Amino acid sequence: MLLTIIDFLAVISFTISGVLVALKTKLDAFGILIIGFITATGGGTIRDLLLGVRPVFWLIDTSIVYTIICTTILAIVFRKYLKILNKSLFLFDTLGLALYTISGIEKSLIINSNPVICIAIGIITACFGGVLRDILCQRIPVIFRKEIYATTCMLGGITYFGLHQISPQNSLVINSLSILVIIIIRILAVKYKLKLPYLYKS
Amino acid sequence: MLLTIIDFLAVISFTISGVLVALKTKLDAFGILIIGFITATGGGTIRDLLLGVRPVFWLIDTSIVYTIICTTILAIVFRKYLKILNKSLFLFDTLGLALYTISGIEKSLIINSNPVICIAIGIITACFGGVLRDILCQRIPVIFRKEIYATTCMLGGITYFGLHQISPQNSLVINSLSILVIIIIRILAVKYKLKLPYLYKS
Amino acid sequence: MLLTIIDFLAVISFTISGVLVALKTKLDAFGILIIGFITATGGGTIRDLLLGVRPVFWLIDTSIVYTIICTTILAIVFRKYLKILNKSLFLFDTLGLALYTISGIEKSLIINSNPVICIAIGIITACFGGVLRDILCQRIPVIFRKEIYATTCMLGGITYFGLHQISPQNSLVINSLSILVIIIIRILAVKYKLKLPYLYKS
Numbered sequence: 390m391l392l393t394i395i396d397f398l399a400v401i402s403f404t405i406s407g408v409l410v411a412l413k414t415k416l417d418a419f420g421i422l423i424i425g426f427i428t429a430t431g432g433g434t435i436r437d438l439l440l441g442v443r444p445v446f447w448l449i450d451t452s453i454v455y456t457i458i459c460t461t462i463l464a465i466v467f468r469k470y471l472k473i474l475n476k477s478l479f480l481f482d483t484l485g486l487a488l489y490t491i492s493g494i495e496k497s498l499i500i501n502s503n504p505v506i507c508i509a510i511g512i513i514t515a516c517f518g519g520v521l522r523d524i525l526c527q528r529i530p531v532i533f534r535k536e537i538y539a540t541t542c543m544l545g546g547i548t549y550f551g552l553h554q555i556s557p558q559n560s561l562v563i564n565s566l567s568i569l570v571i572i573i574i575r576i577l578a579v580k581y582k583l584k585l586p587y588l589y590k591s
Numbered sequence: 592m593l594l595t596i597i598d599f600l601a602v603i604s605f606t607i608s609g610v611l612v613a614l615k616t617k618l619d620a621f622g623i624l625i626i627g628f629i630t631a632t633g634g635g636t637i638r639d640l641l642l643g644v645r646p647v648f649w650l651i652d653t654s655i656v657y658t659i660i661c662t663t664i665l666a667i668v669f670r671k672y673l674k675i676l677n678k679s680l681f682l683f684d685t686l687g688l689a690l691y692t693i694s695g696i697e698k699s700l701i702i703n704s705n706p707v708i709c710i711a712i713g714i715i716t717a718c719f720g721g722v723l724r725d726i727l728c729q730r731i732p733v734i735f736r737k738e739i740y741a742t743t744c745m746l747g748g749i750t751y752f753g754l755h756q757i758s759p760q761n762s763l764v765i766n767s768l769s770i771l772v773i774i775i776i777r778i779l780a781v782k783y784k785l786k787l788p789y790l791y792k793s
Numbered sequence: 794m795l796l797t798i799i800d801f802l803a804v805i806s807f808t809i810s811g812v813l814v815a816l817k818t819k820l821d822a823f824g825i826l827i828i829g830f831i832t833a834t835g836g837g838t839i840r841d842l843l844l845g846v847r848p849v850f851w852l853i854d855t856s857i858v859y860t861i862i863c864t865t866i867l868a869i870v871f872r873k874y875l876k877i878l879n880k881s882l883f884l885f886d887t888l889g890l891a892l893y894t895i896s897g898i899e900k901s902l903i904i905n906s907n908p909v910i911c912i913a914i915g916i917i918t919a920c921f922g923g924v925l926r927d928i929l930c931q932r933i934p935v936i937f938r939k940e941i942y943a944t945t946c947m948l949g950g951i952t953y954f955g956l957h958q959i960s961p962q963n964s965l966v967i968n969s970l971s972i973l974v975i976i977i978i979r980i981l982a983v984k985y986k987l988k989l990p991y992l993y994k995s
Contacts, residue, residue: 419741420734426711434641439838441847443643444702448712451705458707500848503855505862509830510852520929525722527731529931532824539823621943622936628913636843645845646904650914653907660909727924729933 397456399488402481403429404457407522408464409471414526418465424522425461429453431518436493436510440500479579487571489515490542491564494549508546515542537578545571599658601690604683605631606659609724610666611673616728620667626724627663631655633720638695638712642702681781689773691717692744693766696751710748717744739780747773801860803892806885807833808861811926812868813875818930822869828926829865833857835922840897840914844904883983891975893919894946895968898953912950919946941982949975 407428411421430447437445447453464471471478493514497507516532516539523530532538549567556562609630613623632649639647649655666673673680695716699709718734718741725732734740751769758764811832815825834851841849851857868875875882897918901911920936920943927934936942953971960966 414731419745420732423734423741438640438842439849439852441849443645443847445641445643448641448699448703448708451703451708454705454707454711497852501852501855505858506852506855509858524726524928525732527729527931529818530824530929532827539827543823616933621947622934625936625943640842645847647843647845650843650901650905650910653905653910656909656913726928727934729931 396488396492398481399485400429400453400456401460402478402485403518404460405464405471405478406482406519408461408468410522410526410528412465412468416526421465422458422461424525425464426454426457427525428518428522429457431521432489432493432514432516433518435517436496436514439510439513440497442496483572483575484568486515486538486542486575487545487568490545490571491549491567494546495564504546504550508543508550511546512539512542515539537575541571541575541578544574598690598694600683601687602631602655602658603662604680604687605720606662607666607673607680608684608721610663610670612724612728612730614667614670618728623667624660624663626727627666628656628659629727630720630724631659633723634691634695634716634718635720637719638698638716641712641715642699644698685774685777686770688717688740688744688777689747689770692747692773693751693769696748697766706748706752710745710752713748714741714744717741739777743773743777743780746776800892800896802885803889804833804857804860805864806882806889807922808864809868809875809882810886810923812865812872814926814930814932816869816872820930825869826862826865828929829868830858830861831929832922832926833861835925836893836897836918836920837922839921840900840918843914843917844901846900887976887979888972890919890942890946890979891949891972894949894975895953895971898950899968908950908954912947912954915950916943916946919943941979945975945979945982948978 404425407425408421410428411424414424416424430445430453434445434447437443490511493511494507496514497510501507520530520532545567548570549563552559552563552566606627609627610623612630613626616626618626632647632655636647636649639645692713695713696709698716699712703709721740722732722734747769750772751765754761754765754768808829811829812825814832815828818828820828834849834857838849838851841847894915897915898911900918901914905911924934924936949971952974953967956963956967956970
């Protein structure tokens with residue numbers, strides 16, 4: 390239940406991050422919706438394609454599609470107020486990053502138990518929606534410029550497998566702690582080292 | 592039989608649209624062929640990957656590949672005359688857009704009967720060949736700039752499911768009318784509202 | 794055994810070609826690793842997705858992932874000396890191109906025996922890692938600018954099916970000769986016609 394709410398918040402925040410980039414690129418309403426959709430679902434779609442899960446997740450769980458459409462419409466209508474929300478958006482985005490990483494790792498464990506492979510899939514799940522968004526809007530992908538974004542996911546993944554080594558049974562504890570590690574590292578990284586990673590001129 | 596001819600015309604017109612963009616980007620002969628190929632098959636390929644249909648359609652139906660190769664060679668040889676054909680090209684392109692949308696909807700109905708999902712797949716089938724073409728040639732995808740392209744597909748999809756609600760049996764009538772709606776909206780949009788959507792400076 | 798060594802060399806050389814482009818694009822360490830990874834595995838990944846092979850090859854054969862990570866780290870550390878290696882890099886790259894083409898053809902023969910389809914898949918396997926690399930680094934893909942790259946793969950594919958027609962049993966001879974044809978054509982092309990294809994201003 391808690392995971393469903395976090396998942397919901399993650400989709401919303403990833404959609405909004407897509408809408409914000411699309412607005413800057415001066416796309417029309419439909420283009421903004423498509424970019425929002427791709428930002429929110431792209432990472433998970435590539436994950437499902439690589440793992441051979443078919444059809445991809447958003448073809449089965451329709452609520453994701455409705456969430457994205459509603460979020461995009463609300464974000465376009467209230468676009469002037471989005472900047473005020475910057476802080477909560479960052480929190481959602483970080484939550485999304487953490488949750489997508491762990492969900493990617495858990496999904497890939499079914500295919501291959503190798504930690505390096507699983508962490509790679511986790512990073513792809515968390516980061517490649519943003520990569521597709523940046524390619525479509527003709528920007529050099531942010532994650533290739535700012536180490537801390539993908540690195541945070543990697544550290545979270547290492548935490549996951551480290552805890553798994555110690556006590557494999559407590560999957561709830563492992564998941565919660567790994568997600569927490571990603572969130573804390575990201576917040577610290579943004580606060581002390583990079584201030585605002587999105588402001589990097591590209 | 593009629594559908595096969597329309598499908599054939601759609602592949603030709605999408606290939607030519609790829610060749611025209613590739614010529615402008617000053618690619619060599621082989622690059623032009625690859626762009627023509629990706630423009631014609633890209634949307635359907637992404638559709639098949641998302642739906643989990645494997646292998647993708649053009650690996651089975653080889654005639655599509657031959658059609659694209661011949662069209663590209665003829666288009667390169669007669670490239671000076673392509674501008675005269677502009678009007679018929681627009682008709683083929685519109686036909687292709689309409690047919691690809693409906694074929695995408697029908698293929699996705701096998702996986703998920705939700706209209707929103709099916710229309711999304713229809714739009715992807717019709718538009719993402721062009722999106723890939725534009726990404727590879729380093730242009731901001733046209734559909735993100737001109738609402739009318741993808742919106743037309745969406746309206747055709749809504750027509751499809753509206754008619755389906757009224758009389759689910761007449762699939763021939765539903766298909767024909769939906770295709771007709773897309774064609775008419777696109778022609779009206781280009782004639783009255785946007786004149787030439789492709790001329791939008793990107 | 795010989796094939797395993799060549800495969801190993803091919804992954805290394807494709808990774809290094811990715812690292813070199815990523816260094817020029819001024820990506821950070823993690824971005825360089827991702828570009829190296831995508832350059833080395835992208836073509837084979839798209840091949841597996843199109844053919845419906847699941848999961849994709851590098852999820853099963855973990856040694857590829859380790860090879861890429863080690864190569865990237867070494868390439869970053871010794872980046873100043875990479876230019877001296879230019880000649881051996883070109884040889885590895887050509888080896889990789891040849892091997893990937895033939896492995897793509899052989900994998901697609903399982904799905905469809907049509908030579909045109911198989912050669913298309915061979916070209917995609919050999920060239921699309923580089924295409925993804927160039928898209929992610931915002932360059933117009935090299936293969937769309939320099940005919941000789943993809944054309945070489947095509948000629949190797951034609952050799953493959955020509956020899957297959959003459960004596961279908963000797964798969965070792967067919968493979969070796971086709972690989973040799975690609976290597977010789979590429980070396981001759983670079984030596985006499987194009988000198989350094991990578992230097993083409995994009």
